[in-house]
Amino acid sequence: DPQPTRIAAASDLRFVMDEILENFASDHPEHPIEMLYGSSGRFRSQIEHGAPFDLFFSADIAYPRALEQAGHAAGEVIPYAEGRIVIWSDGLDASELTLSDLADERFRRIAIANPRHAPYGDRAREALRASGLWETLERRLVFGENIAHTLQLVQSGAAEVGIIALSLVRHPSILDQGGYHLIDDALHAPLTQGFIITRRAADNPTARLFADYMGAAETRSIMRAYGFQLPDE
Amino acid sequence: MTWLGIGEADWIALQLTFRLALISTALLLVLCLPLAWWLAHTQRRIKVVIEALVALPLVLPPTVIGFYLLILLGPRGAVGGTLERLGANHLAFTFTGLVIGSMIYSLPFVVQPLQNAFQAMGRRPLEVAATLRAGPWDRLVSVVLPLSRQGLLTAAVLSFAHTLGEFGVLLMIGGGIPGQTQVASIAIYSHVEGMDYASAHHLSLLLIVTAFVMLVCIYALNKRFKIVGVAP
C-alpha cells in the first residue's frame, strides 16, 4: 500500500480544498492524497524539522518563500490565489454592515485573527487602520489563533462580529446564515498565497500532478467560487 | 520598554498568568477540600461516579473543552445567557472566564492528591483531636491540613504549574486580549507562530526560571518543616 501524498494546507483552504480533492480523486484514483489543515506558521516550522508533507499550501506566500530559501522546497514557490477578507456575523446579516459600522457599541467584541502571526489578521488590521478605526476598536478586539479559530469565536456568539476569510464564509452552511460584507481590497496589502512542493516530494509524481491540477480549469472555477482571485486574472 | 529581551506586553502577560494561576489554585483548593474529603470517607455507591467525573475534564483536548466552554459562557450559552438576562455581562473573553476554565481543567489535579492524602491519614488523628475538644473546623486546621500537607502541596503545585502552561482552554475562551486575557502561554505561542523565536525563547526561559525558583523554594520550605517520617 503506497504512502498517500500528504498536503498541508492553511485553514482558509479547508472547504475549497476538500472540493478540489474530491475532483482530483475521481480523476486520478491511483494517486491517493491526504489533506491536513492547520495554521501556516505551524506547518512551516514542522516542515523545517522534517515533517512528512509533500506539498504545502500557505495562506501567506512569505512562509513557503522562507522554506524555499532554506532549501526545503523542490522547485519554485507557486502563487495560487489571492485571499479576501470579509465582515461576518453569526447573529445578523452582515451584508448590511460596513467597516465603519463596527464602531457601533452593540458590537462588544470583534474577532480578528492574531495579526502577529496570521496573515488574515494582519490584513484585517491594515484595513482597520486604513479606515481609521483601529484606535476605536482596538479595545474591543479579540484574537483568534488562526482564521478558522476566528470564525469559531464569531460562530459561538461570544464575538458579535468578526473579520475573516472570504473562502470560509463561502461554505454553504455559512452562506445559509445570511450575508457577509466584502472588505475593499484597496484597504490592505494583497493576501498572496503560495505553495511549494517540499524537498522530500521532489520525485513524487503525485505531488507534481496535484501541483499541475491546481491550474486546471475545473480547479480554478472552484477556487473562484470560494472567492479567491487567481494570480493571473 | 524591553527588559531581559522581553517586551512590555509580555511582562503584562506574565503577570496575568501568575495572577490567574494563583487565583484559580486558591479557589480550587478551597472548593476541592470538601469534595475530596467526602470522596475519601463516603461509603456510598455514587462515589465511583463522582471520582470518574472529576477526571473527565482531562479526557477532551483543552481546545475542545475551551470551545464548549466558550459556548456555555458566551451570550448564547446557559451561563453567559443567564448572566446577560440578569443584566450582567457574559463571561467569554473575561478574566473570570479564564479562571473558570482553568479551574475546570485543573480540577482532577487538586481533588485526587487531596483525596489520597485524606485516605492515607485515616480517621484516627481526627478522633484523637475530637477527644481533645477540637470541633470540626478546629480539626480541619489543626490536624487535617497539617497532616495532609504533602497532598495539599502536590495539589497546589500541579494546579499552579498546569495553569501557567495552560493553553488550549485559555486560548478558546480568552480571545488573547492583551492585559486582560492574553496569558504568557498564548504570548509564547504567538511568538513561535510569528517566527519571533527570540521573544519566544526569552519568555519561555523567564517562565521556566521563575516557576523553577518558586518550586525550589516551596519544596525547600516543605522539606525544612517536614515530619521526619513515621518509623521507628
Added chain:
Amino acid sequence: MTWLGIGEADWIALQLTFRLALISTALLLVLCLPLAWWLAHTQRRIKVVIEALVALPLVLPPTVIGFYLLILLGPRGAVGGTLERLGANHLAFTFTGLVIGSMIYSLPFVVQPLQNAFQAMGRRPLEVAATLRAGPWDRLVSVVLPLSRQGLLTAAVLSFAHTLGEFGVLLMIGGGIPGQTQVASIAIYSHVEGMDYASAHHLSLLLIVTAFVMLVCIYALNKRFKIVGVAP
C-alpha cells in the same frame, strides 16, 4: 464506513489515542517508580531541585513544549540528528515521538502521587516485610505496590486521562498524520475547525463515554478491593 456517526479515520484516531495513552502510562509508571521512591526517601539536598524539575514540563504551553521537542527529536536536533547519523530515523512525526512527548508532559502527574503514597506509607511495612524474609523486589511487589495502590491509581488515571486529551504537544511533534499520529484530540479539533460540529460532538461524546466507563470500572474495582481504612 461510518458507525455511531463516526467515520473510519476517527475510529483509527481513537484507537491510536488509547494505544498511546496505555503505552505512555505504562512506561511512565515503570520509570517513575524508582524516581518517586528515591524522592520519597532521600535526605539529600538535591531532592528539592529534582522535585521542582519534575513539575516543570507543566509550566510551558504544550504547543511550545511540542515545538522544542520537535526541534530536539527532528533531524537537526540533538536526539533526532544523532539517530539519523546512526542510520536510524529521527523521531518527529512518529508514534515513538508521540510517546516521548506525552510521557514528558505527564511526568509530574505520575511522580507526585507516587511520591506522596510512598511517603505516607512510611518505612515500617518495609521493615516488617524484611524481617519476614522479603527481599527488595519481593517487598516492592508484596508491600509497596499494594499499600500505595491509591497513589498508583491516581498516577495512572491522571496520566492516562491526560494523554487522551493531550493536544498541543501531540499536534506539534506528531503533525496530526491520519493513522500514524492523528490522535482523537487532534481529530476532534480538526472537525471543530472544519465546522463539522456533528463529527466533533460525536467523537467527543464517544471519547468521554468510553473514558467515563473505563474510569467508573476502575474506581469500582478499586473500591471493591479497598482496605477499609486504618481506624478500628
Added chain:
Amino acid sequence: MSLACEFRLARGDFALDARMTLPERGVTALFGRSGSGKTTLLRCLAGLERAEGWLTVNGCRWQDDERFLPVHRRPLGYVFQEASLFPHLRVRDNLRYGYRRVPVARRRVDFDETVRLLGVEALLERYPQALSGGQRQRVAIARALLASPRLLLMDEPMASLDATSKAEILPYLERLHDHLEIPVVYVSHALEEVARLADHMVLLEAGRVLATGPLHELLTRSDLPLAHADNAAAVLEAQVLDYDAGRQLVTLSCGDVRLRVSREQAPSSQRLRLSIRASDVAISLSPARDSSVLNCLPVRIAEIDDDPHPGHRLVRLALGDQALLARIPREAVERLALAPGMAVHAQVRARALT
C-alpha cells in the same frame, strides 16, 4: 449515680450489648479477655462509635435516640490503646493541644506538674517519632489529663511501661482521680494495677456485661473468673486505728479483727483499702507467733473450691463480714484436713492500696 449507659452495636460477628451504671467518682476497672469489647465500649462512651442506646453523665443526657453530643463537646479525656500522638506536633504541642482548648477558668490540672510527674520534661521538644514506646504512652496519658476531663477513659494506659515508671505514675493518677472527682473508666489486664486504682469493676465477656459492682465483691466471687485468676486477690476496706511512724506500721480494724500493714506515711484518711492476694495467704491451725508475717488472723473456712492452679485449691475465708481468698496446696488441705466451717488462722501479708 453518675454515669449510666446502655449501648448496642454490631461489628461483624461481634455484638456489643452493654448496660452499666458507674459511681460518680472513683475508678471503674473494665476487665475482660482480649476481644471482649472493652475498647469498643470506651469508644461508645466517647461518642466515637454511633451506638444505639443512651448515655447519661452527671445527670446530663449525652446521647439517646434523639440526641447525640458530638465527641468534641463531651468533656472527656481518652488514652487510646494504640499510639495516638499527633506526628506533626512536638511533644509540647501534643500536650498543649487539649490544654489550650479548655477555657482557663475550667482548667483543673497543672501543666508543669503533670509533665514532671509523668517524666516527660526532657522530651518536650521532640517529635513523637523520636520517642520510645513507653515514652509515647506517658505523653498520651499526660495529654488526656491536661484536657481537664470530667470523664476519663483509659485503654491500657500503662501496658508498655516498666514497673518503676508505673510505680511513679500510679500514685499521681490516684491523687488526680481524688482531686478531679470524676468517674474514670480504666481498662487494664494487670489485676494489681486495677486492685490499686479501682473501686468499682465491670466485667465484660463477648460484648456483654458479665458482672458489675464494687471491686472487692467481684474479686472474690467464686462464680466469676477473677477469683480463679493467677493473681486473684481480695480487697478489704479497713478503719485506721493507729500509725507507728518508727516501724512504719498502720494498725487497722476490719470488722472485729485487727490488721497491721507497712506504710511509709501516716494514712491521710480514716479508711484504707487493702489488697490481699490469694497467694499471700497461708493457713495454719495454730497461731504462728515467731513468724515474720505481720498478721495472723482468726478466720473461718467458708468454702473450698477448685483452683485452676495445678495442685492447689482456692479457699474462701470469712473474716468478719468480709472475705479473703487463700490459694492452698492440695497437699496442705489434706495434711491439715481443712474443711468448710473449720476455724483456722490465716497468715496474711496485706498491702495498703490507698
Added chain:
Amino acid sequence: MSLACEFRLARGDFALDARMTLPERGVTALFGRSGSGKTTLLRCLAGLERAEGWLTVNGCRWQDDERFLPVHRRPLGYVFQEASLFPHLRVRDNLRYGYRRVPVARRRVDFDETVRLLGVEALLERYPQALSGGQRQRVAIARALLASPRLLLMDEPMASLDATSKAEILPYLERLHDHLEIPVVYVSHALEEVARLADHMVLLEAGRVLATGPLHELLTRSDLPLAHADNAAAVLEAQVLDYDAGRQLVTLSCGDVRLRVSREQAPSSQRLRLSIRASDVAISLSPARDSSVLNCLPVRIAEIDDDPHPGHRLVRLALGDQALLARIPREAVERLALAPGMAVHAQVRARALT
C-alpha cells in the same frame, strides 16, 4: 556462645553502646526502663538500624565493618512493639507472609498448631482493622514464629494481653523455644513473664549494658535494681526427686535441702526451675508444722538490706549455695531480732517455672 555483638549508635541525646554475649539457645530477657534502648538494640540485631559494631550469630558474622547482612537475609523473627500487621492482607495472609518465604524443608513450625495455640483460628479471614488490640498482638507473634526463625526478637509481645491469653501462650512459647533451639531475645516489663521464660538476662540503662548473666544471679544481686523491684524474686535450679501424681506434688532437691512444689504433670526433665518471690518468703524462728505452706527450709541470713517498699527490709537468705530473697516487715525484723548469720526457717511458696 552463640550470639555476640557490639553496637554503637547515636539518636539525638541518646547513645546506644552495648556489648553482649548470649547463650546458643534459651531466652534472654532484655530488661530496662522505658527509653533505655531496648527497642533500639533489637533493631540493631535485626539489621533495621545500621549501627557501628559487629554481630555474630551461631558463628556466622552477620555484620562488621566490612559486611552487613541485609535484614531479609537474617533468618529472624521480630515481634514489633507497635502494631505491625500489613493492613492490606487478611490475617491468614499476614501469617503466611513469612511462612511462604521459608523453603518447605526449612520450616520448623506448624501452621495450624501455631494458629490454634495463639487463638487466632476464628480471625483468619479478617483484616487487621477488624481486630482488637490483643488479637493483633497475637497475630503478630504467630507471624514471627511461622517464619521459622533462627533468632527470635520479641519486643513486649504480651503487653496488651489478658492474663488468660498469656497463660495460654506462655507454655506454647516455652515449648517452642525448646523445640527450635534458638536464641530468643525477649523484652518485657513483667518480671513474672521474664522469670518464667528467660534463662539469661541483659539489663540496659541509658543505652549501656548494666549487667548480663544468668537470670537467677541477676535477680538477687542487691547491687542491681531487680532485687529491689516490687516483684523481686529469686530463681532456683533444682533436681527432681519424685512426683506424687495424686497430690500433684514434686519433690526436689536444691543443694542439701528438699523442696516441694505443686505441679500438674510429672516434670519431663530431671531439672526444674523455681521462682520464689521475695514477697512469698516468710521467716520464722521455729519450723511451722501446722501451716499450709509447703516448704519450711532451714536457711541462714546472709544480708539484711534496705527495701524500697515502705516499712520493709530485704533479707538475703543462703540456701546451700543458692540465694533466696525475703521481703520482711521492719517490725518483724525487730520483733524476731533478725541479724546476718542467724539460722532461721524460711516458709517458702515456690512456683515451678518450666
